[in-house]
Amino acid sequence: MRIKPRLIIVCGLPGSGKTTRAKQLEKQLNAVRMCPDEWMDALNINLHEEDTRERIEALQWKLGQDLLRVGLVVIIEWGTWARVERDTLRLGARALGASVELHYLTASPDELFERIQQRGRENPPIEREAVDRWYEFFQVPTAEEMALFDEATVIEKEIKPS
Numbered sequence: 329m330r331i332k333p334r335l336i337i338v339c340g341l342p343g344s345g346k347t348t349r350a351k352q353l354e355k356q357l358n359a360v361r362m363c364p365d366e367w368m369d370a371l372n373i374n375l376h377e378e379d380t381r382e383r384i385e386a387l388q389w390k391l392g393q394d395l396l397r398v399g400l401v402v403i404i405e406w407g408t409w410a411r412v413e414r415d416t417l418r419l420g421a422r423a424l425g426a427s428v429e430l431h432y433l434t435a436s437p438d439e440l441f442e443r444i445q446q447r448g449r450e451n452p453p454i455e456r457e458a459v460d461r462w463y464e465f466f467q468v469p470t471a472e473e474m475a476l477f478d479e480a481t482v483i484e485k486e487i488k489p490s
């Protein structure tokens with residue numbers, strides 16, 4: 329039996345829990361997860377190098393589309409702050425006959441900053457004001473946008489955040 333391909337977009341600001349959610353879905357659905365930070369770490373690239381991050385995301389989208397073509401479930405957890413980025417992914421996946429989910433995660437700026445600090449992964453560390461700037465910049469999915477996606481998979485078992 330051929331399984332129907334599915335793209336899952338997990339969107340949200342840093343610290344919102346994208347990787348945590350994406351790992352849950354990866355396990356639950358036997359999916360392939362696309363995480364730029366993991367590739368950057370593996371290649372010894374500083375996480376602040378935005379140009380390289382963009383190139384890695386482009387590679388991941390190319391690979392992701394190949395995986396959708398062969399009927400797999402692909403999870404993209406890049407952040408996708410802009411509606412236009414999410415539109416491109418949604419339309420690209422649908423053109424391949426895939427269904428598409430959007431999972432939007434959020435928390436207050438204080439909570440995001442607290443989690444990012446606790447994790448202590450960036451060098452130099454993220455500054456508190458940066459989180460407020462990101463909050464302004466992020467395009468929260470509207471009800472109208474959410475309605476363009478298929479119904480989101482329900483998480484069976486929450487992974488306890490580390």
Ligand SMILES: Nc1ncnc2c1ncn2[C@@H]1O[C@H](COP(=O)(O)OP(=O)(O)OP(=O)(O)O)[C@@H](O)[C@H]1O
Pocket residue numbers: 340341342343344345346347348349365407443444446447488489490
């Ligand atoms: N629902 C939650 N409640 C409390 N803490 C959480 C929750 N989800 C994730 N966390 C914790 O917050 C931190 C950030 O989570 P995670 O790495 O999943 O976020 P992220 O969105 O992938 O961030 P980034 O964009 O920087 O990769 C982790 O330490 C995680 O354990």
Ligand SMILES: [Mg+2]
Pocket residue numbers: 346347348365405
């Ligand atoms: Mg992450």
